[in-house]
Amino acid sequence: MMNIVLIGMPTAGKSTVGVILAKVKGYDFVDSDLVIQNQENRLLKDIIAQEGIDSFISIENRTNASLFVNHSIIATGGSVIYGDEAMAHLKDIGTVVYLKLSYETIQERLENAKQRGVVLRENQTLLQLYQERCPLYESYADVIIDAENLGIEELIEKILDQLPS
Numbered sequence: 001m002m003n004i005v006l007i008g009m010p011t012a013g014k015s016t017v018g019v020i021l022a023k024v025k026g027y028d029f030v031d032s033d034l035v036i037q038n039q040e041n042r043l044l045k046d047i048i049a050q051e052g053i054d055s056f057i058s059i060e061n062r063t064n065a066s067l068f069v070n071h072s073i074i075a076t077g078g079s080v081i082y083g084d085e086a087m088a089h090l091k092d093i094g095t096v097v098y099l100k101l102s103y104e105t106i107q108e109r110l111e112n113a114k115q116r117g118v119v120l121r122e123n124q125t126l127l128q129l130y131q132e133r134c135p136l137y138e139s140y141a142d143v144i145i146d147a148e149n150l151g152i153e154e155l156i157e158k159i160l161d162q163l164p165s
C-alpha cells in the first residue's frame, strides 16, 4: 500500500499540511484523530477525560493499527508513537514522515496543551513530553523534515522535495 504517514508533535501541522498535500498529490486524506472520534462517537478530549490517558493511547493504537487505506495522506495524532502495533502497521503501509519542530515553536503554538487534548500526564511538563517523544518520532521516521520557520506552503514544497519518488 502506498501512503504517506505524517507524525510529529501536536501543532506540527500534520492535519493542516496533510489535507493540502493530498490535493497536490491526488491522494485521499485520512486524519486518524477523526477516525477515532467517529468510531468512538466522542471528542478526543472527552475520551481522554473519561477514560484516562492509557486507555486513549490503547484506543489510538488499535484504530491506527487497523487503518486499511491506500494512496492516502494519513495525519496521525501526536501520541501515536506510543502504540507499537500502530507504528508497525503504519510503517508497513506507508512512508513515515516526521515534521520536526523546536520545543520553542511547539510551546508557542500550543498555548494550552491540555485544552487541546494533548496526552500530558499529571505533573509532566511540555518540555518533558517533548524530550520523551522526540527520540520516538526519530526512530520511526523514514524521512525527517525540519519544519522550523516554514510556512505551510513552504513546508509542503519541502516534503514533496524530500519524499522518495
Ligand SMILES: Nc1ncnc2c1ncn2[C@@H]1O[C@H](COP(=O)(O)OP(=O)(O)O)[C@@H](O)[C@H]1O
Pocket (backbone or CB within 6 Å): 008, 009, 010, 011, 012, 013, 014, 015, 016, 017, 075, 109, 150, 151, 152, 155
Ligand atoms: N507551517 C506552519 N506555520 C505556522 N502555523 C502552522 C503551520 N502548520 C500549522 N500551523 C498552525 O498550527 C496549528 C496546528 O496545526 P495542525 O495542522 O492542527 O497540527 P497537528 O495536526 O500536527 O496537531 C493550526 O492553527 C495551524 O494553522
Ligand SMILES: O=C(O)C1=C[C@@H](OP(=O)(O)O)[C@@H](O)[C@H](O)C1
Pocket (backbone or CB within 6 Å): 008, 009, 010, 011, 014, 015, 033, 044, 045, 076, 077, 078, 079, 116, 117, 118, 119, 120
Ligand atoms: O499529541 C497528543 O498527545 C495528541 C495529539 C492530538 O492530535 P494532533 O497531533 O493532530 O494535535 C490528538 O491525537 C490527541 O488529542 C492527543
Ligand SMILES: [Mg+2]
Pocket (backbone or CB within 6 Å): 014, 015, 016, 033, 075, 076, 077
Ligand atoms: Mg492533527
